[in-house]
Amino acid sequence: MERKELELLEKLAPDHPDVKVLWENHILFNKQLEKLESKAYLTPDEQTQVRQIKKQKLEGKTKLVALLNKYATEE
Numbered sequence: 001m002e003r004k005e006l007e008l009l010e011k012l013a014p015d016h017p018d019v020k021v022l023w024e025n026h027i028l029f030n031k032q033l034e035k036l037e038s039k040a041y042l043t044p045d046e047q048t049q050v051r052q053i054k055k056q057k058l059e060g061k062t063k064l065v066a067l068l069n070k071y072a073t074e075e
Helices: 001-011 018-039 044-074
Strands: none
Touching: 001 018, 001 044, 018 044
């Protein structure tokens, strides 16, 4: 995420639980991906899991950015 988005996130997260949850999920997905992608070899199931996590992460980030934009224009 861009610096501007991260600053806005830090500002909004305490007062907006929806933003906080999406951000926490984003961090969780990053950790899961790092763990899987650090392996020398991924099984077919793990490859499927990586694709699914990336999809969920992208969907969450899209929602998060939309919320940040919405809240930024309201303030």
